[in-house]
Amino acid sequence: MFGLFSCDIGIDLGTANTLVHVAGQGIVINEPTVIAVDRKSNRVTAIGGEAKKMLGRTSGESRAIRPMRDGVIADFELVETLLQTFIKRVLRYPLWVAKPRVVVGVPNGITEVETRAVIDAVKMTGAKEVHLVHEPMAAAIGMGIPVEEPVGNMIVDIGGGTSDIAVIALNKSDCNGSVRVGGDEMDEAIVRYLRTQYNLCVGESTAEQIKIQIGSASPLEEELTMEVKGLDFIAGMPRTIPIGSAEIRDAINEPVTAIIEAVKQALSITLPELSADIYDKGIILTGGGSQLRGLDERIRKETGLSVNVIDDPMTCVCKGAARILEDLDKYRPVLVASST
Ligand SMILES: Nc1ncnc2c1ncn2[C@@H]1O[C@H](COP(=O)(O)OP(=O)(O)OP(=O)(O)O)[C@@H](O)[C@H]1O
16 A cells, blocks of 8 residues: 555765656756755754855854765765755655655765665665666666667766766666766866966855856857956955956866866777767767866867767756666666665
């Protein structure tokens, strides 16, 4: 009888964003992976979007924390709290009745200890089954790629903390590359650039806005400008300066180049038959960072291969996790860990 109330939950536990998909409802949570806790009591005061607004803005009683950093778990307890809060929020029935089956997409570089921690955290919510899948594999399934076929597909997933490169065929990621460089490194590079060139202090959220608004990896037909507000640390006063896309392109060139080098490195060690497939089909870019202007063009230029950015690059891991639950027997070979 309990089967009537049970539900399947797909989760993308990302460094930057966490998404939750519930069978029959679609994606019901899409929030930054940020949590705010009270300094004295360690009580959680905000989670997701509310907590992200507090990043870099709180020096008082609450502090906002990103519990995932560089594609790994930086704070186990807070990741547990985040997962449990989100899972409880989406369940329509009490946990002991709902007993959900959960698939979580995790970064490629996650260690065994972290794998265990994620499984335990989800199990503690009352989940009946927990399965983990690497993000590029989940992304490929979410895009509708037939991952079981003997044809190679190169997926480059550029997230907040990491860029994962996987060549997927026959239910396996055959030649992997994972660099701990993603959108966050670009934001940090912008913070450093403004400090050294303009004596202007800005927080990571402002740097992220600059990247999204005028960031690029290749010269733009029409270069962009924007006004940036920050604290002039020499004068000790707030200041606004105009910033152009060409200088931001220079500022983020190092992380962008590191990602492209990782793609080239992965290509150089790909098996010949799979290389031929990639030559025919091109490289598929996904993850939020793939939306950086001109990144596809730059990778195309540097590799000589065609490059496609998928339409909805920030949701395909979560959709893939959900799709795995629709046909668990078919997708069992792609799972990296399970607890039933
Ligand atoms: N339009 C855009 N241009 C450039 N970067 C963007 C854009 N939109 C989002 N991003 C960046 O994408 C990153 C988040 O992507 P995503 O949600 O796929 O990461 P994640 O899955 O949480 O991280 P990870 O894969 O490292 O675990 C952030 O760094 C964000 O700033």
